Amino acid sequence: MSAAFPSVRAVCRPGSFAGEKRGPPPAAASGKLASGFLGSAWKLRFGALPARRRGSSSVVVAVSDVVKEKKPKRSSSSSSDLLITKEEGLELYEDMVLGRTFEDMCAQMYYRGKMFGFVHLYNGQEAVSTGFIKLLKQEDCVVSHYRDHVHALSKGVSARAVMSELFGKTTGCCRGQGGSMHMFSKEHNLLGGFAFIGEGIPIATGAAFTSKYRREVLKEADCDHVTVAFFGDGTCNNGQFYECLNMAALWKLPIVFVVENNLWAIGMSHLRATSDPQIWKKGPAFGMPGVHVDGMDVLKVREVAKEAIGRARRGEGPTLVECETYRFRGHSLADPDELRDPAEKAHYAARDPIVALKKYILESNLASEAELKAIDKKIDEIIEDAVEFADASPIPPRSQLLENVFADPKGFGIGPDGRYRCEDPKFTEGTAHV
Amino acid sequence: MLSVLRRKAAAAAVGGSDAMLLGGRLRKSCAAAAAGLRGYATAAKEMTVREALNSALDEEMSADPKVFLMGEEVGEYQGAYKVSKGFLPKFGPERVVDTPITEAGFTGIGVGAAYYGLKPVVEFMTFNFAMQAIDHIINSAAKTNYMSAGNISVPIVFRGPNGAAAGVGAQHSQCYAAWYGSCPGLKVLAPYSSEDARGLLKAAIRDPDPVVFLENELMYGERFPVSAEALDSSFCLPIGKAKIEREGKDVTITAFSKMVGLSLEAAEILAKEGITAEVINLLSIRPLDRPTINASVRKTNRLVTVEEGFPQHGVGAEICMSIIEDSFGYLDAPIERITGADVPMPYAANLERMALPQIEDIVRAAKRVCHRSVPMAATA
Numbered sequence A: 001m002s003a004a005f006p007s008v009r010a011v012c013r014p015g016s017f018a019g020e021k022r023g024p025p026p027a028a029a030s031g032k033l034a035s036g037f038l039g040s041a042w043k044l045r046f047g048a049l050p051a052r053r054r055g056s057s058s059v060v061v062a063v064s065d066v067v068k069e070k071k072p073k074r075s076s077s078s079s080s081d082l083l084i085t086k087e088e089g090l091e092l093y094e095d096m097v098l099g100r101t102f103e104d105m106c107a108q109m110y111y112r113g114k115m116f117g118f119v120h121l122y123n124g125q126e127a128v129s130t131g132f133i134k135l136l137k138q139e140d141c142v143v144s145h146y147r148d149h150v151h152a153l154s155k156g157v158s159a160r161a162v163m164s165e166l167f168g169k170t171t172g173c174c175r176g177q178g179g180s181m182h183m184f185s186k187e188h189n190l191l192g193g194f195a196f197i198g199e200g201i202p203i204a205t206g207a208a209f210t211s212k213y214r215r216e217v218l219k220e221a222d223c224d225h226v227t228v229a230f231f232g233d234g235t236c237n238n239g240q241f242y243e244c245l246n247m248a249a250l251w252k253l254p255i256v257f258v259v260e261n262n263l264w265a266i267g268m269s270h271l272r273a274t275s276d277p278q279i280w281k282k283g284p285a286f287g288m289p290g291v292h293v294d295g296m297d298v299l300k301v302r303e304v305a306k307e308a309i310g311r312a313r314r315g316e317g318p319t320l321v322e323c324e325t326y327r328f329r330g331h332s333l334a335d336p337d338e339l340r341d342p343a344e345k346a347h348y349a350a351r352d353p354i355v356a357l358k359k360y361i362l363e364s365n366l367a368s369e370a371e372l373k374a375i376d377k378k379i380d381e382i383i384e385d386a387v388e389f390a391d392a393s394p395i396p397p398r399s400q401l402l403e404n405v406f407a408d409p410k411g412f413g414i415g416p417d418g419r420y421r422c423e424d425p426k427f428t429e430g431t432a433h434v
Numbered sequence B: 001m002l003s004v005l006r007r008k009a010a011a012a013a014v015g016g017s018d019a020m021l022l023g024g025r026l027r028k029s030c031a032a033a034a035a036g037l038r039g040y041a042t043a044a045k046e047m048t049v050r051e052a053l054n055s056a057l058d059e060e061m062s063a064d065p066k067v068f069l070m071g072e073e074v075g076e077y078q079g080a081y082k083v084s085k086g087f088l089p090k091f092g093p094e095r096v097v098d099t100p101i102t103e104a105g106f107t108g109i110g111v112g113a114a115y116y117g118l119k120p121v122v123e124f125m126t127f128n129f130a131m132q133a134i135d136h137i138i139n140s141a142a143k144t145n146y147m148s149a150g151n152i153s154v155p156i157v158f159r160g161p162n163g164a165a166a167g168v169g170a171q172h173s174q175c176y177a178a179w180y181g182s183c184p185g186l187k188v189l190a191p192y193s194s195e196d197a198r199g200l201l202k203a204a205i206r207d208p209d210p211v212v213f214l215e216n217e218l219m220y221g222e223r224f225p226v227s228a229e230a231l232d233s234s235f236c237l238p239i240g241k242a243k244i245e246r247e248g249k250d251v252t253i254t255a256f257s258k259m260v261g262l263s264l265e266a267a268e269i270l271a272k273e274g275i276t277a278e279v280i281n282l283l284s285i286r287p288l289d290r291p292t293i294n295a296s297v298r299k300t301n302r303l304v305t306v307e308e309g310f311p312q313h314g315v316g317a318e319i320c321m322s323i324i325e326d327s328f329g330y331l332d333a334p335i336e337r338i339t340g341a342d343v344p345m346p347y348a349a350n351l352e353r354m355a356l357p358q359i360e361d362i363v364r365a366a367k368r369v370c371h372r373s374v375p376m377a378a379t380a
Helices: A026-035 A040-047 A086-111 A126-133 A149-155 A159-167 A200-216 A239-251 A279-285 A298-314 A342-349 A353-363 A369-392 A425-429 B008-013 B016-022 B031-037 B049-063 B087-091 B103-115 B129-142 B177-181 B194-206 B258-272 B290-300 B315-330 B349-355 B359-369
Strands: A141-143 A227-232 A255-261 A290-294 A319-324 B043-048 B067-071 B096-098 B119-123 B157-161 B187-189 B211-215 B223-227 B243-246 B251-255 B277-281 B284-286 B303-306 B336-338
Touching: A086 A126, A086 A149, A086 A159, A086 A298, A086 A353, A086 A369, A126 A149, A126 A227, A126 A255, A126 A298, A126 A319, A126 A353, A141 A149, A141 A200, A149 A159, A159 A369, A200 A227, A200 A239, A200 A255, A200 B103, A239 A255, A239 A279, A239 B103, A255 A279, A255 A298, A279 A290, A279 A319, A290 A298, A298 A319, A298 A353, A353 A369, B043 B049, B043 B194, B049 B067, B049 B087, B049 B194, B049 B223, B067 B087, B067 B103, B087 B096, B103 B119, B103 B129, B129 B157, B157 B194, B177 B187, B177 B211, B177 B284, B177 B315, B187 B194, B194 B211, B194 B223, B243 B258, B251 B258, B251 B290, B251 B359, B258 B277, B258 B303, B258 B359, B277 B290, B290 B303, B290 B315, B303 B315, B303 B359, B315 B336, B336 B359
Parallel strands: A141 A227, A227 A255, A255 A319, A290 A319, B067 B096, B067 B119, B119 B157, B157 B211, B187 B211, B251 B277, B251 B303, B303 B336
Antiparallel strands: B043 B223, B187 B284, B243 B277
16 A cells, blocks of 8 residues: 555645645645646645655555656656656557647637537646546546546547537437537447536446446456546535545545646636635545646656556545646637636646657657657548538438437337337237237 | 236226227226225235335346445435335345435436446435435436437436425425426336336336336325235336226326325215216326326316426426317316415424315315316415
8 A cells, every 4th residue: 555656755644634744834825826826836835845755554645746756858768767658658649639639620610600509628638638548448437527528539439429429410429419518428438528517426436336336246256447537626616526535435436536627617716716725635534545646747647547547446446636737728619718817828838738748758769750740640630530521411300309318218118029118019908928 | 027917807897999099008997896996806915005115126126136226224224214124134235325415426326327337226315305416317317318319328216205294394395296297308207006106116127217206205104905916026017107096987187196095085075976087197297198198088078187296387287288289179177286285385284284185175176177166265
């Protein structure tokens, strides 16, 4: 247990009021946060901590800041020092570029009127989605909320299906019936896509409950499926979040709660809405590790994700991961985004995760500029193709309006032969034996 | 083997023309025996509604390991109303899950488990508490099959007592049939007798869609005769079919849940005055069995709807409109609806009695509809 989160700089036990031992009292801390919270402020503060290093033998560990022990700027050619292999690096790069290009194309299409309603774009947060989802298997579940296009893409839903869904065409992943905020895919185990924040958290907890149930009650010994729930900072003030932290820890469910803390809930700053803005601290209050990580760095996110997903897979229970990240665009395409400080935006724009990964890959000689450019071009083609496909797809026919309300519309159930019982002519005579 | 069973004896007794008219009405009570035996040709034993629910859940959980029960006090306490008595030792704590008091949380967990392949039965201590979870019932359960275009179906059952009990006050007494009945994507059931409870709960658990199963606290202890067929473990009732509890030709009375009992007693009183009432037990609030109700009204030409819930936007209003749409020309009198009073449920015993439909109200309404001169009861 003490080896968990090895690259952690500071460790604190749950229950102890870490704030006291940490230097500035909370009031001053929030003062500092209110003036800055530019990410780097964290490291500066925690650098002055008392020497409570890792090696704590407590079973539940709360972690303050995951600091990589190796700086990313290394021109060493020894790949054993690097955190990722070439294939992994290219995979991560491609996934993030896919997310970014897709979202940029969404903005274009929206302003041309091809997409409508509420569209929430993920630009800037790609490191979180890629960092976590690329470590999952197909059978693992992802549950998200309305900012879900990139979660869908990372999980494996094709760009064509997502784009068509956004255009409201019948070839979309939900036949045009869900829309931007309701991406579902049974094949890829993407369980939504919810407009209500906080709604996905109990759903994710239920999927984790199912994994555990299948292993213990249905005796499927190899069922170690993990669920990852993505939600934002605003959601962390919602009651359902706490209800599920409690039950997930209580029943040791295989789930990872990932907070994409981009500091803003539409126009409400996280600091104005939350009594204690350090969300990772809420994990230990319920008996699970709480980890804070720099969400603009995909490699750091991936390290934390490996450990958290590993914990869940081994049956050690849930983890709360707070990823400090930022959305480059407004809350949605209808948001004028007037309340955010341009200096703050500039600060995070300089920490663009794709640029950072590209730099790492090039400096570590994992791949050449040409290979990365080839990936860019490939993604551009995929997106162009997706748009053409969506454009050419038909709109849903009138008959589709009343379809899919029920899995079993007639209400008599499905007989063992797989057909609706009401279609069996003998059924209504009352002599049907199914 | 699953089989939906009919009262063959009863069906044979009642004329075949009705069956052909409706083209598929499955269960009919035997009119001749209606008065005493409530229409069961071979009443073998008696069972309370609570025992019926317990046995139905027991059989379904034994048959399918994916079915599990989740709710407050369902395990060690054996159910807040003892519906899950004996389950914890039999099925174990993984399948009979005692939850903390977190309706939104555990209902969402149930829905998530249904998304991912299990078949949860979520028990609410009363449906009043389900209001804390209604976001999950509507938004993540009812709407999901549609939003995902069939990708994700939600085979979940939400069950618990609904409607007024005795002296429990305003926040414990609301009837939610109309609220849930207006939502596409849900199936809403309201059993009356033990056989109804058994058959409908089994059908609900086997159904691949979200079902809201509205029980009634005061009915749990009521004893009903149960036929041998109903005791069979593959017995289930079809969802979306109403049942004619008592045949008549002068006025149709529709009711569900506890009000069926009151309507049957009112029908007894009316029979002595020469008015034969046809009492329909709706069983299924959504989908509403419009064909059965319409066929009955076309026969009797008069309708009284009875429900316990609030009057505005209630189940009776929906039935009234469905008759106007389908059988307006057959009506000989305006439709009357008997509902609970348009107030939050008061506590005082006499006020509570005034706030709920009583047998006299149903009798008076039936007489008014039959144009026997009876003054209107005081409103509110």
